[in-house]
Amino acid sequence: MPELPSRAQVVVVGGGVIGTSVAYHLAKLGWTDVLLLEQGTLSCGTTWHAAGLVGPLRASESGTRLVQYSAELYASLEAETGLATGYQHVGGVIVARTEDRMVQLRRTAANAVAYDMPCELVSPGRAQELWPAMRVDDLLGAIWLPGDGKVNPADLTQSLARGARLAGARIAERVRVTGFSTADDRVNGVRTDHGDVECEVVVNCAGQWAKALGDLVGVTVPLHSAEHFYVVTDAVPGVHPDLPILRDPDGWTYFKEETGGLVVGGFEPEAKPWRAPDDLPYPFEFQLLEEDWDHFSVLMDQALLRIPALEDTGVRKFYNGPESFTPDNQFLLGEAPTLRGFFVGAGFNSVGIASAGGAGRALAEWIVAGEPQDDLVAVDVRRFAPFHGDNGWLRSRVSEVLGLHYAVPWPNRELESGRPQRTSPLHDRLASRGALFGTRMGWERPNVFGPALEYSWDKPSWLPWSAAEQVACRTDVAVFDQTSFSKYVVAGPTALERLQWVCAADVDVEVGRCVYTPFLNERGTYEADLTVTRTGGDSFLLVSSSATTIRDLDWLARHDVPARDVTEEHAVLGVMGPRSRSVLAGLSGDDWSEEGFPFATSRLVRVAGVDLRATRMTYVGELGWELLVPVGDAGTVYDALGGTDAGYYAIESLRLEKGYRAFGRELTPDAGPVEAGLVFATALSGTKVFLGRAALEAHRAGLAGGGPRRRLVSFVVESTEPMLWGGELVLRDGAPVGQVTSAAWGATVGSCVGLAYLRHDGPVTGEWLAPGGFEVDVAGERYAVRCSVRAPLG
Secondary structure, rough: OOOOOOOOEEEEEEEOOEEEEEEEEHHHOOOOOOEEOOOOOOOOHHHHHHHOOEOOOOOOHHHHHHHHHHHHHHHHHHHHHOOOOOOOOOOOOEEOOOOOHHHHHHHHHHHHHHHHOOOEEEEEHHHHHHHOOOOOOOOEEEEOOOOOOEOOHHHHHHHHHHHHHHHOOOEEOOEEEEEEEEEEEEEEEEEEEEEEEEEEEEEEHHHHHHHHHHHOOOOOOOOOOEEEEEEEOOOOOOOOOOOOEEEEHOEEEEEEEEEEEEEEEEEOOEEEEOOOHHHOOOOOOOOOOOOHHHHHHHHHHHHHOOOHHHHHHHEEEEEEEEEEEEEOOOOEEEEOOOOOOOOEEOOOOHHHHHHHHHHHHHHHHHHHOOOOOOOHHHHEEHOHHHHHHHHHHHHHHHEEEEEEEEOOOOOOOOOOOOOOOOOOOOOOHHHHOEEEEEEOOOOOEEEEEEEOHHHOOOOOHHHHHHHHHHHHHOOEEEEEEEOOOOEEEEOOOOOOHHHHEEOOOOOOOOEEEEEEEEEEOOOOOOEEEEEEEEEOOEEEEEEEEEHHHHHHHHHHOOOOOEEOOHHEEEEEEEOOOOOOHHHHHOOOOOOOOOOOOOOEEEEEEEEOOOEEEEOOOOOOOOEEEEEEHHHHHHHHHHHHOOOOEEEEHHHHHHHHHHOOOOOOOEEEEOOOOHOOOOOOHHOOOOOOOOOOHHHHHHHOOOOOOOOOOOOEEEEEOOOOOOOOOOOOEEOOOEEEEEEEEEEEEEOOEEEEEEEEEEOOOOOOOOHHOOOEEEEEEOOOOOEEEEEEEOOOOO
């Protein structure tokens, strides 16, 4: 019977590959008073039946660096711990049957160049040389990834566990966590079937059990299990231990060598959900579910097509192991916004083995430092709200999410299951006018008003409709439903003092002024990008992006800012364009003139008989106002406005023509105001003290050479032919210098426009950009671009 200590600094719950990685990295960082608890034995949950693929090249630079570190760790761990991980550096081949898939592979190859990762586009013939047992007569091409590897998940977990123990951590198996103790919104202990343990930090790495544990203390951990299948075959001719990993995403399948045979698995388009997170069996150690050959047949049929030798090969073992997936196919990392000291590392969507090393380090660094040390926005647990924890909704979503692994990753792809969750009061009106909706933070939002929401690498069918919306905004008046904006009221005697600390700009302005400001962290990089309007002596209205509600509120709470979420109390109508003033003046007795209502001011007005707040602010670069309307009156105001309906695709194009930045793409925890060209939106030139100022000052002072070596620039594609979506490689004189963060078709400019971070050995200045020579790589084709520190329509 395990004997538990009465207290530990950190308790890690879950002894799979993620939990052992977190314990290992915490101990390596000097936090050795770590206790890891496993309800069974190490690796007995999802970890033991994982396929063990390690592919470092990911869709983002932050994701790539995370898995790249994992591979380096797995290769070196045996020398440290004396326990082999089974890591083999075998490389990987991804094949394409269709032109759409070839476009994806060409874009992947360009990403590899941007991240300085080895990758080679190869012919079907060369692919067969790398993987001789494969049929290739139906293939258009492939890519070769020399950096891919494979590992034995159970051995890896044991090696990480030994490394954690050697550094001072303790591990107790066969201890089931039954609850947690809390006080003052902070976790302070763990309850188990072997007694209670006091602690300062809990790390929930319980895999598919993580949601049920979170529910015990009101922490949302949105994940749901699905049945996940693969088979291990008898020996296959030509298969050897150094055979690369093969992925055939058009057939939803992957293959890797195992003891002379093949692991044949995949990600079928429609998954099979397992039991609800609060209905998982216990004990459940090293167990599998029943075989389901009917469901697996969609994968097996494709495997037989790709590897003809399988027709005459026996199956040694059928694996059906449950695994948890999240609503957006990204894992969950970070401190819970509702309970201090309660961290989550779960929901790894079948990439837990590849991610475990990097994710464990990132989470350990977050725990020790008190905030993330890298850009983890895409996987931050705070991207979800409590309503995302509904089990019925999660069950419907998991059927779709699993198949996204090998689906063509279309630009702007919208998930279809579990909708709608949240709708604006104008939803039915907009739908009747042809709105094609996307979602953000559960909100249904018009993307474009047109015939169909088609996906394409090239110019999509809806582009002419979006272009017409852009033209209306630039030349007449357009109306945008921006109800999904996050909205917070900050009020009380400490409101100004606390906001002055978290806002990098000076918000001590007269009542009725609106200030554009970032939130910066201690490293002087971005945590949010928003506007703050002073509505009274000690009251403020904050308006932020739709996706960041929970993240923003958590950041404010951490810094003792008394904020209240009023997002659902108000609709927002953006009335934008040269004729916006006359339209609003015709519906109101208030003064809308330049002198009476200057830019960056906000006031209470009456429009179409409705009392509302109007703020002269724009994200599209035209004369216009954002109308904050009581939800019940939104239809009245919208009906009176007229104008051209416009959607978020138009906003994206319009903001890029003006060079406006977006949080999560241009503005991230890996970038600061200097690189982003937004120092003017801070109070750095004054004496105001604010969070991140010291780091920002130090960064700027260190640029004695005349400017940053990495800087955000605007660009215009000189050809009207290509369609850009973001992520493209930027080159100068044939050498890689950066990557596009955002891109769209600019109707006013007449070609694609965007923003990109460029790197240079010297300062990235207008003088350096002026000689030109810049190109973007669009799926292997290069097109000239004009780069500038000023926006195309600046």
